[in-house]
Amino acid sequence: MVAVPVVLLESEQFLSELTRLFPKCRASGRVFITLKKCDGRTRSIPKKGSVEGCEPADNKCLLIATDGKKKVSTVVSSKEANKFQMAYSSLLRAKMDGLKKRDKKNKSKKAKTPQ
Template structure:
């Protein structure tokens, strides 16, 4: 389900985090650059592509998808809204990634294995 409003998307994402914490399960997040499709405009036509700005250049956008086993949501973030969205997204992740376990970074060296 595509959600037009980024704030609504973030609130729905929070709900997905909360349901997965209570029930268990995985939450998958995908971010990718959204490429505008090539629209060939006839020289005499006044119609412009929706993704083109007044200068003729297309605006960069980012597609973000979040899904678990039952629900899928997505949104499109425009280039002008990236900073605002990224701050809110980072705060959301910091607040909801509480169940992660620390990695054990203590690796045994090959010398210590050989001496045992």
């Protein structure tokens, strides 16, 4: 498997790239979106080391969207989370209109089976 480089963008640029990514993958393909907690470090902390500078005020989220060929990401701080969430949810509602409904199995058949 070939490693795809991650492009770190601002939140508005990330949403516009995600808007372009959805129609590109509509006919055939998938878009994977990952959400992770991010503390701003680029390296991991040693297990024996202490956690310094991790205050609730500086919590951040890392969002990564990929179609397997292109990978875009953004870091959203807790201060701008509400604004980003509103724009992100409206984008998802607009672009995920072609989803198929799952077939629900009839539960009454299982309950009516003679014992």
